Amino acid sequence: MSAYDDPPPWRAGDGETIQRVFEQMPIAHVVLDGPGRVVVAANAAYRSMTGRHDLVGNSLQSVFPEAAGQQLFELYDRVYATGVEEKAREWRVWFRRQPQGQPEEAYVDFTGTPRRGPDGTIQGVMFSVVDVTERVRLRRLAQQDAAAVDRRYERAQDVAKLQEALLPTALPVLPRARIAARYLAGAADQAAGGDWFDAVPLPGGSVALVVGDVVGSGIAAAAAMGQLRAVLRHALASLPDTAAALAQLDAFAAADPALRVATVCVAVLDPVTGTLRYSACGHPPPLVATPDGAVRYLPATGAGPLGTGAGSAGTGSAATGSAATDGGWESAVLEPGEVVLLYSDGLIDRPGRTMEQGMAELAAVAADAAAGRGLPAGPGTTAAERICQLTVELLTRTGHADDVTTLAAQRLLAPPPPLDLELPAVPATVISLRRQLDGWLAGIGVAAEDRQVPELAVTEVVTNAVEHAYEPGHAGQVRLEATLGDDGYLLARVSDQGRWRVPGPRGDRGQGLMLAGQLAGELIVSHARPGEGHDDTGTEPGIHGTVVTLRHRLHRTALVTSNAVAVPAVATDAVPFSATTLTAEPSPCVRVRGPADIVTAERLASRLLAACRGGVLPLSVDLTEVTVLASAGVKALYQVQQRLRAHQQELTLIAPPGTPAAAVLAMARLGHDRKV
Amino acid sequence: MSSVELERVTLPPVLGDGTAVTVLQVRGDIDITNMAAFELALAQPADGGLIVDLGRARQVSSAGFALLHRLVRQGNAAVVVAGDGIVHATATLVNLPFHESVAAARDWLAPPG
Numbered sequence: 001m002s003a004y005d006d007p008p009p010w011r012a013g014d015g016e017t018i019q020r021v022f023e024q025m026p027i028a029h030v031v032l033d034g035p036g037r038v039v040v041a042a043n044a045a046y047r048s049m050t051g052r053h054d055l056v057g058n059s060l061q062s063v064f065p066e067a068a069g070q071q072l073f074e075l076y077d078r079v080y081a082t083g084v085e086e087k088a089r090e091w092r093v094w095f096r097r098q099p100q101g102q103p104e105e106a107y108v109d110f111t112g113t114p115r116r117g118p119d120g121t122i123q124g125v126m127f128s129v130v131d132v133t134e135r136v137r138l139r140r141l142a143q144q145d146a147a148a149v150d151r152r153y154e155r156a157q158d159v160a161k162l163q164e165a166l167l168p169t170a171l172p173v174l175p176r177a178r179i180a181a182r183y184l185a186g187a188a189d190q191a192a193g194g195d196w197f198d199a200v201p202l203p204g205g206s207v208a209l210v211v212g213d214v215v216g217s218g219i220a221a222a223a224a225m226g227q228l229r230a231v232l233r234h235a236l237a238s239l240p241d242t243a244a245a246l247a248q249l250d251a252f253a254a255a256d257p258a259l260r261v262a263t264v265c266v267a268v269l270d271p272v273t274g275t276l277r278y279s280a281c282g283h284p285p286p287l288v289a290t291p292d293g294a295v296r297y298l299p300a301t302g303a304g305p306l307g308t309g310a311g312s313a314g315t316g317s318a319a320t321g322s323a324a325t326d327g328g329w330e331s332a333v334l335e336p337g338e339v340v341l342l343y344s345d346g347l348i349d350r351p352g353r354t355m356e357q358g359m360a361e362l363a364a365v366a367a368d369a370a371a372g373r374g375l376p377a378g379p380g381t382t383a384a385e386r387i388c389q390l391t392v393e394l395l396t397r398t399g400h401a402d403d404v405t406t407l408a409a410q411r412l413l414a415p416p417p418p419l420d421l422e423l424p425a426v427p428a429t430v431i432s433l434r435r436q437l438d439g440w441l442a443g444i445g446v447a448a449e450d451r452q453v454p455e456l457a458v459t460e461v462v463t464n465a466v467e468h469a470y471e472p473g474h475a476g477q478v479r480l481e482a483t484l485g486d487d488g489y490l491l492a493r494v495s496d497q498g499r500w501r502v503p504g505p506r507g508d509r510g511q512g513l514m515l516a517g518q519l520a521g522e523l524i525v526s527h528a529r530p531g532e533g534h535d536d537t538g539t540e541p542g543i544h545g546t547v548v549t550l551r552h553r554l555h556r557t558a559l560v561t562s563n564a565v566a567v568p569a570v571a572t573d574a575v576p577f578s579a580t581t582l583t584a585e586p587s588p589c590v591r592v593r594g595p596a597d598i599v600t601a602e603r604l605a606s607r608l609l610a611a612c613r614g615g616v617l618p619l620s621v622d623l624t625e626v627t628v629l630a631s632a633g634v635k636a637l638y639q640v641q642q643r644l645r646a647h648q649q650e651l652t653l654i655a656p657p658g659t660p661a662a663a664v665l666a667m668a669r670l671g672h673d674r675k676v
Numbered sequence: 677m678s679s680v681e682l683e684r685v686t687l688p689p690v691l692g693d694g695t696a697v698t699v700l701q702v703r704g705d706i707d708i709t710n711m712a713a714f715e716l717a718l719a720q721p722a723d724g725g726l727i728v729d730l731g732r733a734r735q736v737s738s739a740g741f742a743l744l745h746r747l748v749r750q751g752n753a754a755v756v757v758a759g760d761g762i763v764h765a766t767a768t769l770v771n772l773p774f775h776e777s778v779a780a781a782r783d784w785l786a787p788p789g
Contacts, residue, residue, distance in 0.1 A: 427708045452762040456735050463708045463737060511738040511770065518769045 028131070031115060032060060033124035037076055039063070040124070049131050051097030064095050066103050069374015071365070071394050079112045079125045084352070087111045088397055090136055094375050105376075107136040166226035170555035171199050172488035173445050175415035176271030177207055180384040182392045183560045184404040194221030194262075195344045195403035196229045197558075200236045205272055205486035208236050211342040211407050212264035213283070215631045216598060224258050228306070232264075242268050243329060246279060253307030260307035261635040263668075265342050271411050274334045279303050281328070282634075282668045284345055284355075287363060289387060291337040293371030295363045298340075303328035304669030308638055339370055339383050339410040346402030347395055349630065355663040358395075365394050382445065384408035388559075402630070416444045419482040424475065425466045425496060433480050434459050437492075444484055447556050454490055454552050457519040458482075460512040461494040461548045469498030469546065490552045492520075497545040513548070522551035575627050579607035582622070588612060589620040596626050596633030596661075605636040615643035620652040623661035634668045641670070680704035682717045687727075687782060695724030697782050703732040706740035714740060718747050725785040729778055730767070731758040741770045748773055754781035 012018060022029065028046035032039055037060040047053055055063055061073060070093060079086055090107045097104060110129040117123045171179045179199045194214030201207050210232060214224040231252045235245035246266055253259040267278035267286055278286055278298065282305030289295045334340055348358030368374040369386040375394070377386040388406040396404055419440040423429040434455055441451045462478060470476040481493040517523035526547045577594035588611040596604050612619035619640070623629065641651040653670060655661035681703040686696045698720075706714050718728070728744060730736060736744075747753045755774040757767045767774050775781040 430708050452735065453765075456737075456762060456766065459707065459735070460738055463739070466708065511742055515738045515741075515766060515769060519766070 028129040029126065030055070030129070031124065031126045032076065033115075035077075035080065037061060037073065038124075046129065049129065050095070052099075054099070066095055067093070069365075069368035070094065071361075071397075074361070074364070075112060075398075076125050079114055080122060083114045083116075083122050085111060085113045086398060090132060091397055092375065092393070103376075106131060106133045108132060166222055166229065167196060167560050168198055168229075168558050169560075170450075171558050172201050172207065173484065173554035173556055174201065174205075174207060174271065174488050175444070175484045175486060176205070176412050177269060178382045178384045178410040178412060178445055179207070179209075179408070179556070180382065180388045181407045181558045182388040182405070183558070184392050184396060194225050195346065195405040196225045197342070197405050197407045198229060198233060199407065199409070200233060201486075201488045202236065202242075202268065203487075204270075206268050206270045207409065208242060209267045209269060209340070209342055209407055209409055210264065211283070211344055211405050212262060213344045213346075213403075213405075213631060214259070214262045215635045220258065224262070227256075228253065228259060228262055228264070232266075242266065242277070243279075246281070250281070250306050254309070255307075261305045261631065261638050261668075262307070263305050263345070263631065267340060267342060269334060269340065269409055269411065274336070274338075274411055276332045276334050276340060277329055278332070279329045280667075281306055282308075284343065284348060284359070284667060287341040287343070287366055288332070288334065289339045289341065289366045289370035289383070290335070291370060291383065293367040293373060295367045295370070297359065297363070298332050299330055300667070301328050301330045302669070305634070305638075308669075334411045336411050336413040337383075339366075339387055339408050341366060341387055341391070342407045343391070344403060344405040345631065346404040347391060347406065349402065349628070349664075350395070350398070351628075352398075354658075354660050356658075361395060362391060365391050382410060384410040416440075416484060419480065421481075422477050422479040425470055425478045425498070427466060429478060430459060430462050430466055433462050433478075437480065437482060440482060441490075441554075444554075445556065446554050450555055450557060453519050454492070454550075454554065457516040457523075457550055457552065458492050458494065460516040460519075461492075461523075461550065464512045464516075464548070465494060465496040465498070465546070469496035471499075474498075484554065488553055488555075490550070490554050492550040492552070493547060494550075495545060495547040516548075516550060520550040520552040524549045575625070577603065579604055581607075581611050585613075585617060587618055587620070589622060591622040591625065593625040593627075595628040595630070596623075596636070597628055597630035598632040601630075601632035601636040604633060605639050608636070608640045609643060612640070612644060612649070615640075615647045615649060618649045618652070619644060620654060623653060623655045623665075624659055626655075626659070626661045629661040629664040634664060634670065637670060680706060680710045680714070682713065684717070684720070687778075695786070697724045697727060697785060698722035699727045699729055699778060701729045701732065702736075703734075705734050706736045708737065708739065711737075711739055711743075715743055718743060722752075725782075726753040727756055727778055727781045727785070728753070729756045730763050730774075731756060731778075733763050736763055736766060738766075738770065741767065741772055744772055745770070752785065754785055756781050 022041070023043050025043055026045055028049045029043045030039060030046045031041040039055045039058055039060060042055045047055065052063060060076070061068065067073065075086055089109050091110065093106050093108055094103045095106070096102065108129050109132050110127050113126045114122045115124045115126045167183060171181055181197050181199070183195060183197065194216055196212045198210040199207055212225070212228060214221045214228065228249060232245060232249045235248040236242065239245045239248065249264070253262055263282035265278065265280040265283040265286060267276055269276050279301045280286070281303040285300050286298045287295060288298060343362070348355055348362050350358055366387050369377065369390040370383050372386065375390060377389045381389070387408045391406055392404055419437065421433060421436055423432060437455055437458055438451055441454065458480065462480065465478045469478070476496060476498050479495045483491050485491055513523065513525065575594040577600040579590050579592045581588055582591050583589045590608055590611050592604065594600070608619060608621060609615065637653065644651045653665060655665055683701045685699045685701060687699055688696060700717055728747070744755050748755060755772060756776070756778050757764050757774040758776055775784060
């Protein structure tokens with residue numbers, strides 16, 4: 001006799017009625033079964049939305065193979081394994097409405113609910129899905145309109161201005177490395193946060209990549225972040241050794257309590273040799289992805305957070321160190337085409353996930369993005385851009401409380417070839433050269449909005465040559481040469497073989513060169529003397545040609561966004577914070593449960609200090625049942641440790657392997673015992 | 677020749693006895709290849725005043741700005757540069773007086789009341 005032979009009194013209705021209602025429900029529903037994700041039911045709304053009628057009896061992955069790499073199957077597997085419902089808002093999907101058709105982009109809201117059998121075991125997962133593509137499209141249009149009208153007023157928002165001023169607005173464009181970054185403000189406080197990133201070209205063609213995280217959020221964290229970023233930038237620019245720069249930052253942070261326990265990862269990439277020297281000070285290690293989708297985390301470096309004295313971040317030479325760990329620095333080799341990714345802990349430390357799970361998910365998404373599998377990231381995007389975009393997009397959709405920052409650099413096979421064009425000095429040449437320069441700049445990775453300035457500057461100089469180098473009726477040539485230097489500067493050289501004429505009193509001439517110089521930043525005019533090469537004195541009118549050299553730092557706009565539809569981070573375990581004293585004096589032990597994060601950090605520090613009488617008694621803290629140990633919680637533990645040390649007492653932290661606290665403590669270089 | 681569109685639009689007078697203001701809308705690039713056409717468009721009569729709206733211009737060369745300088749110096753004309761793109765940046769660099777909206781330019785040319 002089965003469970004259904006004797007229907008219980010609470011049964012919802014007869015099977016035929018339920019089937020009819022299910023079929024007619026306006027919201028799309030699909031029901032899947034087992035670990036193989038086999039479709040056992042799909043109502044008319046779902047069939048209509050997907051355009052597919054070959055669903056029942058087939059697995060989701062066989063009907064929608066293009067969904068691989070979009071985290072959909074992984075979400076199903078999680079719900080199936082854990083029995084915990086998951087919701088998503090405005091999830092971007094890419095699927096075929098016809099088996100042989102082209103994939104289409106859509107946005108959906110959905111809920112994945114575990115489907116249980118009569119005995120309570122999970123049999124599969126039900127999805128209710130709403131196609132919100134039109135809603136997203138209309139909202140974006142409305143946002144564009146509103147942005148155009150209110151741009152000036154939006155900028156009046158003090159916090160947004162502060163954030164905008166403190167984070168880099170641009171990334172360098174380099175000949176041997178493609179760099180991309182993405183910053184997403186935390187959902188809880190989208191105004192400003194403590195994450196920062198930077199990419200700083202160094203002498204010799206190397207580039208320093210930086211991702212850091214200051215404890216906390218809001219204005220104070222943003223201000224602290226701004227200080228650290230400025231100090232590190234200055235140190236990188238002024239000191240010959242990156243390790244010395246990091247040591248200076250460490251010392252700076254140690255002197256100010258607001259800056260202590262900030263974490264930072266600095267990686268110096270030499271794109272010619274592929275040597276990557278890095279130090280992760282309390283920060284998760286860099287991830288490397290290959291073009292074919294293999295990924296590897298680089299080893300930890302053993303350096304602790306800034307200003308804590310845990311580990312030595314600033315010793316050893318970033319320029320000359322060996323392959324072995326060298327005073328808080330490690331080295332690796334990045335092969336051509338490989339991408340190194342630096343990221344903040346907001347990307348891996350997310351609600352309902354351990355840090356290990358978060359790192360595994362990050363690796364999986366980065367692998368797909370590097371190989372160009374799964375969700376498209378847009379036409380013409382590089383591997384570095386895809387990794388930055390898709391890791392942030394795919395891994396924050398189920399909630400994120402902290403800022404999320406990614407910074408990636410791809411080592412290129414070879415620098416771009418220089419541009420060298422020579423055309424008749426006629427008006428049409430101005431247009432032709434500008435278009436070819438535009439294509440060349442696009443090819444080396446300069447975004448469309450960032451190409452306008454160098455193009456206008458060069459156009460002005462070419463126009464000047466076309467209009468004034470040659471007498472009317474005399475044919476001549478104008479030549480444009482452009483190269484991208486290792487320092488990220490465009491060097492554009494416009495030359496002619498005509499006669500230089502001093503601008504007349506009306507001032508009609510000279511405006512173009514003035515404007516070009518203002519736009520480019522650096523402009524040098526040199527004239528040829530008879531029988532000589534060019535000089536750059538500009539004192540003698542040339543009769544054998546003029547050369548105008550423009551130097552302009554190229555950049556790409558860094559994407560700094562707040563996510564208007566961010567899902568608030570809600571811990572799925574819902575264990576409340578508590579700190580309970582288990583054993584009393586003379587050796588108190590406190591058991592901490594629930595989240596140790598920015599909300600609870602102050603209470604945590606207060607309870608621990610009370611238990612150890614302000615630091616005069618040795619203290620043990622059991623973190624076994626801590627669900628989240630965020631940077632604010634780490635800072636609280638550091639504060640207590642410092643207080644105990646002032647009284648020559650010890651802080652013993654207990655975090656068994658596999659617990660959320662263990663991984664964080666290891667990264668933060670806070671020593672701990674493995675068991676109670 | 678670069679792609680540029682020059683379109684004249686007449687704005688009705690604010691008051692019944694006012695004079696209509698002409699708006700020259702510029703779309704695309706102003707450069708050496710279309711400078712003559714641009715100069716001709718600026719020279720067309722506009723009794724109630726001329727507003728040159730560069731809000732949809734992609735780029736304007738220094739020679740184009742020189743023409744606009746001359747136009748503004750002659751009087752009864754105003755330039756509009758909206759947004760914060762490269763046209764705004766270059767207009768600022770060459771010290772061209774401009775307004776940020778057609779409405780502001782019209783009020784400046786023919787103050788209401």
